[in-house]
Amino acid sequence: xxxxxxxxxxxxxxxxxxxxxxxxxxxxxxxxxxxxxxxxxxxxxxxxxxxxxxxxxxxxxxxxxxxxxxxxxxxxxxxxxxxxxxxxxxxxxxxxxxxxxxxxxxxxxxxxxxxxxxxxxxxxxxxxxxxxxxxxxxxxxxxxxxxxxxxxxxxxxxxxxxxxxxxxxxxxxxxxxxxxxxxxxxxxxxxxxxxxxxxxxxxxxxxxxxxxxxxxxxxxxxxxxxxxxxxxxxxxxxxxxxxxxxxxxxxxxxxxxxxxxxxxxxxxxxxxxxxxxxxxx
Amino acid sequence: xxxxxxxxxxxxxxxxxxxxxxxxxxxxxxxxxxxxxxxxxxxxxxxxxxxxxxxxxxxxxxxxxxxxxxxxxxxxxxxx
Numbered sequence: 194x195x196x197x198x199x200x201x202x203x204x205x206x207x208x209x210x211x212x213x214x215x216x217x218x219x220x221x222x223x224x225x226x227x228x229x230x231x232x233x234x235x236x237x238x239x240x241x242x243x244x245x246x247x248x249x250x251x252x253x254x255x256x257x258x259x260x261x262x263x264x265x266x267x268x269x270x271x272x273x274x275x276x277x278x279x280x281x282x283x284x285x286x287x288x289x290x291x292x293x294x295x296x297x298x299x300x301x302x303x304x305x306x307x308x309x310x311x312x313x314x315x316x317x318x319x320x321x322x323x324x325x326x327x328x329x330x331x332x333x334x335x336x337x338x339x340x341x342x343x344x345x346x347x348x349x350x351x352x353x354x355x356x357x358x359x360x361x362x363x364x365x366x367x368x369x370x371x372x373x374x375x376x377x378x379x380x381x382x383x384x385x386x387x388x389x390x391x392x393x394x395x396x397x398x399x400x401x402x403x404x405x406x407x408x409x410x411x412x413x414x415x416x417x418x419x420x421x422x423x424x425x426x427x428x429x430x431x432x433x434x435x436x437x438x439x440x441x442x443x444x445x446x447x448x449x450x451x452x453x454x455x456x457x458x459x460x461x462x463x464x465x466x467x468x469x470x471x472x473x474x
Numbered sequence: 475x476x477x478x479x480x481x482x483x484x485x486x487x488x489x490x491x492x493x494x495x496x497x498x499x500x501x502x503x504x505x506x507x508x509x510x511x512x513x514x515x516x517x518x519x520x521x522x523x524x525x526x527x528x529x530x531x532x533x534x535x536x537x538x539x540x541x542x543x544x545x546x547x548x549x550x551x552x553x554x
Contacts, residue, residue, distance in 0.1 A: 210548040294523060410534050417537035424544040457530040464527070 210427045213325060215342035216350065217246040217332075230340070244350055246332075251347035254316040262312075284308070288459070295463045298470035300368075306466075307459050314357070315455035317347040318419060322444055322451070325426050348419040348454075351412065358412035361462050365407070368469040377472075411461055418454050422447050477552050485543040492536035492543075499532040 211232075218229040220238030228245075229235035235242060265281050274282065288308045296303050320328075328345035347353045369378045382400045383393040426447075429439045475483075507525045511518035545551070 207548055214549060291523070294520070410531075413538050413541075414530060414534040417534070417541040421537060421540045421544055424548060427548075453526065457526065460523075460527055461530065 206428075206431050209431060210424065212342065213329065213427050214344065214349075214424070216244040216344050217342045219243045219245045229342075244344075244352060246343045246345070247347045247350040247353055250320060250345060251313075251317055251353055254320075254347070255313055258312050258316055284312070291456075291460060292463055295460060296467045296470075298372075298467065300466075300470065303463060303466060306364075307463055310357070310462055311455050311459040314348065314415070314458050315452065317353070318451040318455055320346045321349075321419060321422055321426065321447060324440070325423075325430050346419060346423055348415055349423045351416045354412040354416040355408075357415075357458070358408035361411065361465060362408040365465050365469045368466060372470050373472060407465060411458065411465075415454050415458055418450055422450055478550070481546050481550055481552065485546050488539050488543050492539040496533055496536040500529070503528060503532060 215232055216235065218235040218238060220226065220229065220235070220242035222229060222234050222237050229238065229242070262281065265277055269278060285308060288311060289304055292304045292307050323345060325345075329341070329343040332343040333339055333341045344350065366378075369381070373381070382397050382404070384390075385396060385400060387396055422443075425443055426440070429436050429443060432439065503525060507521055510521050
C-alpha cells in the first residue's frame with residue numbers, strides 16, 4: 194500500500210525501510226549549506242549536521258504541551274473541575290506519587306522535572322502511532338520534493354535520547370557537588386567500596402564505569418525500544434492491504450511500550466537524582 | 475559465505491541470545507513479583523513499581539541488541 198500511494202517507487206523493501214529511517218538533515222556539503230539528498234551526503238556533513246525533522250517535531254510537541262498545561266493552569270478552579278483539569282490533576286498526582294515513592298530528599302525542582310520528562314517523552318513516543326507514511330508524505334507534498342527524507346518519531350533519533358540523558362547526567366553531577374561538595378563527590382568514587390586511600394585507583398575503576406554507563410543505558414533503552422518498534426511498523430507497512438489488522442495488533446502492543454518507556458525514563462531520572470542527593474555513601 | 479548470509483546468521487544469533495536472556499530474567503522477575511504480592515498483597519503496588527524499574531534494567535541490553543539486528547537487516551552498513 195505504501196508503494197501504491199507514494200510518488201516514489203521504491204526499488205526494494207530494504208530501500209523503503211532505509212529511506213524511512215533517514216533523517217531530513219541540514220548542513221554544509223560541498224561548500225554550501227543545504228539539505229542532504231542521501232545518507233552519504235548526511236554523513237559528509239559531520240558535526241554541524243542538523244536533523245530538522247527531529248528538531249521540528251520535538252519542539253512542536255514540547256511547546257504544544259507546555260502551552261496546553263499553562264492554559265489549563267490559568268483556568269484552574271477549586272470548585273467543580275472540568276474534564277481537562279481532571280485529566281491534568283490525574284497526571285500530576287500520578288507523577289507526584291511516583292516522586293514521593295522514589296525521591297527522599299527535599300527538592301522542589303524534581304516533580305516538575307519528572308512531569309515535563311514524562312509528558313514530553315510520552316508525546317514524542319506517541320508519534321509512533323501515526324501511520325508511518327502520513328507525515329513523510331505530507332512533508333513531501335508541502336515541499337514538493339518527492340524524495341524527501343522525513344522521520345516523524347523524535348525518540349527514534351539517538352540525538353534526542355542522548356540529549357535527554359546527558360541533561361539528566363549533568364543534573365546528577367550538579368546536585369552531587371551541591372549536596373556533598375566536591376570532596377564528597379570525588380570521595381564517592383575514590384573511597385567506595387573499599388575505604389582505604391591506597392585502594393583509590395581500584396575504587397575508581399569499579400565506580401566510574403557504572404557512573405558513565407547511566408546516561409548511555411538511559412539513552413539507548415529509549416532509543417532501542419522506539420527504533421525497534423518503528424522498524425516493525427515499517428516492515429508491516431510493506432505487506433499491502435493485509436497490513437491493517439497487523440498494524441492494529443502491533444499498535445495495541447506498542448501503546449504499552451510507549452507509556453512504559455516514558456514512565457521508565459521518568460522513574461530512572463528520579464532514582465538517579467535521588468542517588469545524587471543521598472549523603473551517606 | 476556472502477556478507478548478506480553472514481549478516482542474517484549473525485542477526486539470528488543475536489536475536490536468539492537476546493530473547494533467551496530476557497526470557498529467563500523476566501520469568502524470574504515475574505515469578506518473584508507474583509510470589510511477593512501473594513505473600514503480602516498490600517505491598518503489591520510498591521512491588522509493581524520496583525518490578526517495572528528492574529524490568530528496565532533487564533531489557534536494556536537485549537533491546538539494544540534487537541536495535542542492532544534491525545540495523546543489520548534493513549540498513550546493512552557492511553554492504554556497499
